[in-house]
Amino acid sequence: MPSPARPPRGPKPTRMDADQLLDAAQEVFGRDGLRAASLRAIAKQAGCDPALIYYHFDSKEAMFTALLAKRFPPLVEDLRRLADPADDRHTALRLWEVLGIYHHHLGRDPGLRGLIRGEIVRGAEGIQELIQSRVIGAATLVRSLLEQGIQRGEVRKDLHTLLSTFFLLKLQLEILDVLPVVAPRILGMPPDEAVAEGERAWLHLFWRGIATDPAAPLPPLPDSHD
Amino acid sequence: MPSPARPPRGPKPTRMDADQLLDAAQEVFGRDGLRAASLRAIAKQAGCDPALIYYHFDSKEAMFTALLAKRFPPLVEDLRRLADPADDRHTALRLWEVLGIYHHHLGRDPGLRGLIRGEIVRGAEGIQELIQSRVIGAATLVRSLLEQGIQRGEVRKDLHTLLSTFFLLKLQLEILDVLPVVAPRILGMPPDEAVAEGERAWLHLFWRGIATDPAAPLPPLPDSHD
DNA sequence: AGCATGATTCAACGTTCGTTGAATTGGAGC
DNA sequence: GCTCCAATTCAACGAACGTTGAATCATGCT
Numbered sequence: 001m002p003s004p005a006r007p008p009r010g011p012k013p014t015r016m017d018a019d020q021l022l023d024a025a026q027e028v029f030g031r032d033g034l035r036a037a038s039l040r041a042i043a044k045q046a047g048c049d050p051a052l053i054y055y056h057f058d059s060k061e062a063m064f065t066a067l068l069a070k071r072f073p074p075l076v077e078d079l080r081r082l083a084d085p086a087d088d089r090h091t092a093l094r095l096w097e098v099l100g101i102y103h104h105h106l107g108r109d110p111g112l113r114g115l116i117r118g119e120i121v122r123g124a125e126g127i128q129e130l131i132q133s134r135v136i137g138a139a140t141l142v143r144s145l146l147e148q149g150i151q152r153g154e155v156r157k158d159l160h161t162l163l164s165t166f167f168l169l170k171l172q173l174e175i176l177d178v179l180p181v182v183a184p185r186i187l188g189m190p191p192d193e194a195v196a197e198g199e200r201a202w203l204h205l206f207w208r209g210i211a212t213d214p215a216a217p218l219p220p221l222p223d224s225h226d
Numbered sequence: 227m228p229s230p231a232r233p234p235r236g237p238k239p240t241r242m243d244a245d246q247l248l249d250a251a252q253e254v255f256g257r258d259g260l261r262a263a264s265l266r267a268i269a270k271q272a273g274c275d276p277a278l279i280y281y282h283f284d285s286k287e288a289m290f291t292a293l294l295a296k297r298f299p300p301l302v303e304d305l306r307r308l309a310d311p312a313d314d315r316h317t318a319l320r321l322w323e324v325l326g327i328y329h330h331h332l333g334r335d336p337g338l339r340g341l342i343r344g345e346i347v348r349g350a351e352g353i354q355e356l357i358q359s360r361v362i363g364a365a366t367l368v369r370s371l372l373e374q375g376i377q378r379g380e381v382r383k384d385l386h387t388l389l390s391t392f393f394l395l396k397l398q399l400e401i402l403d404v405l406p407v408v409a410p411r412i413l414g415m416p417p418d419e420a421v422a423e424g425e426r427a428w429l430h431l432f433w434r435g436i437a438t439d440p441a442a443p444l445p446p447l448p449d450s451h452d
Numbered sequence: 453a454g455c456a457t458g459a460t461t462c463a464a465c466g467t468t469c470g471t472t473g474a475a476t477t478g479g480a481g482c
Numbered sequence: 483g484c485t486c487c488a489a490t491t492c493a494a495c496g497a498a499c500g501t502t503g504a505a506t507c508a509t510g511c512t
Contacts, residue, residue, distance in 0.1 A: 015459075036261040038499065049461050054501070056459095132408060162413065163427045167397060170404070174396045182358060187388065201389045209431035214440040241489075264469065275491050277472080282489095286470070454512085461506075468499070476491075482484085 018056045021046050022067050030112060034064055034127065065130060071112055072134045075105040079141040083148075090219045091149035092207045098142055099172050099199050107176045107195070116173070139165050146210070155210050164210060171202055244282045247272050248293050256338060260290055260353065291356060297338055298360045301331040305367040309374075316445045317375035318433045324368055325398050325425050333402045333421070342399070365391050372436070381436050390436060397428055 024046035028037045039060055043050040057063040078101045082094060106113045116131060143165040149155035175198040179187075183194030200221065208214040250272035254263045265286055269276040283289040304327045308320060332339045342357060369391040375381035401424045405413075409420030426447065434440040 033259060033262065036259065039501085040499075050500085051462080051502080052460060060500070128407075132411070136412065160423075160427050163424055164431065166404075166424075167428060167431065170400045171393060171397050174400070178392075178396070181354075185358070186362065197386075198389055198392075201386050202393060205390065205393065205435035206431070207435075208440060209433075209435035214434060265471085266469075276470085277492080278490060280471070456511085457509090459506100459508080462504085463502105464504105465502080466500095469497080470495105472493105472495080474492085474494105476489100478487105478489085480485100480487085482486100 016046065016048055016052065018066070019070075021048075021053060021056055022063070022070055025063050025067055026071070026112060029064065029067065034060075061127065064127065067112070068130065068134060071105070072138070075101060076138050076141070078105070079138055083141040083145050085148055091145070091152065091154045092203070092211070093219050093221065094145055094149075095168065095207065096203050096221045098145065098168065099203060102169065102172050103176065103195075103199065106173070113173055113177050139169060142169060149210075154212055156212055159210050168206055171206075172199070175199055175202060242272065242274055242278065244292070245296075247274075247279060247282055248289070248296055251289050251293055252297070252338065255290065255293065260286075287353070290353065293338070294356065294360055297331070298364070301327060302364050302367070304331070305364055309367045309370050311374055317371070317378065317380045318429070318437070319445050319447065320371055320375075321394065321433065322429050322447045324371065324394070325429060328395065328398050329402065329421075329425065332399070339399055339403050365395060368395060375436075380438055382438055385436050394432055397432075398425070401425055401428060 021042070025037075025042050028042045028045055031037070032041070037060075039050045039053055042063075043053060053063065057066060079098070082097055082101065087094065106116075116135065143161050146155060146159065146161040146164060150157055150159065150161070175195060179194045179198045180191035183189055183191050187194050187197075189197070203221065204218065207218060247268070251263075251268050254268045254271055257263070258267070263286075265276045265279055268289075269279060279289065283292060305324070308323055308327065313320065332342075342361065369387050372381060372385065372387040372390060376383055376385065376387070401421060405420045405424045406417035409415055409417050413420050413423075415423070429447065430444065433444060
């Protein structure tokens, strides 16, 4: 009996590519934050050995930046399409779609959200800048949307568009993050419903806050973002 | 030469009480989060040995709850005074003071903010509930303020006051947290100025969003919260 | 069949962490 | 001046961490 039931050492029948590792990393980073997340936890989530991570990535930080590089571009691409000046739909409706895009790309799991939300402030130096530059890229598109609204006369001319963009996006992230957790206890409704109602209430409040004519009725907003 | 320059073992000339340890803990917890903050870092910040912490507190978690128990009641007490229905000032002005109270109690250092903001979502079970209950206590007072505004006819009757309270406070925390960090690069202004302008812009937008008559001019808002 | 190579695991290193028990000392009370 | 206690430090434990180098296996190429 040379070795009773030792698990095989070599490659598994099912290969593990970098993407699968990134999915696991997103889960764990989102749950624990960059610093508290352990490579052993990520490996366990992915179902492999921690050392395998070093075959695909140089370090924990490199894994993090790879995660950003994978998840951000699709979101930005959706925003870019939406920010096309040829789109002449009502600005409130387009802002509603902004919330939808964030919901679609960041809403499904804790994922990048807590990480984007938190790591800007408490993250290490280099990472802070990396996230900032990515977030700014997305925010700039949303801001241009507000400015198109001003030119169309639908949005107040004296609006601070940069701060307003910050408000719109930051609160949407908070809605996606916090409402599902506190909804059952505080709002007495299931998480999905709470998020949907929160987004709708937020857009109404925000739009009233920035509209040239706050009393004018909003165009109908399509159903929840799924 | 029995011992060249060994530092003394016994009590220092200057005693260290639990409050000083809590101050150091607030600094480190706020910077690193509950999980990533180390007792050794807290001890270094306080200028004592890590073991001393265990003389005053049972554990790291106990230290955290003690910190909440110390910092929250003064904030809630200020809110309670402000929510007195006998206060007949304009509701927008009272909401401006709400922002001021949060600024005053949570604005000076990273302190509890990042912690309140983050740990609700990603914290351990028991702590999550602890923070929630404290936050709810404060939020309830702000909500009553909105409802007084409705009764006075200054705030829209169809407002979802619970969600609106969530919006008001969450975004104020984000303003205090993020604006100082990103202001120099993005807004091109010093942190304090950015926070002051952000708070003012936020109150204007929020008030327009909830007012019965959004076009009516706001009462003058006193200068920045200091 | 043999071999090279890419994918995976194992075992270990050095570090840091939360925590503990014993040792030490300054000051209060007698 | 002695004693006792509260406050503080020291030294160490076991666990978990990021990381690395060598070992192992599966597969495709020749």
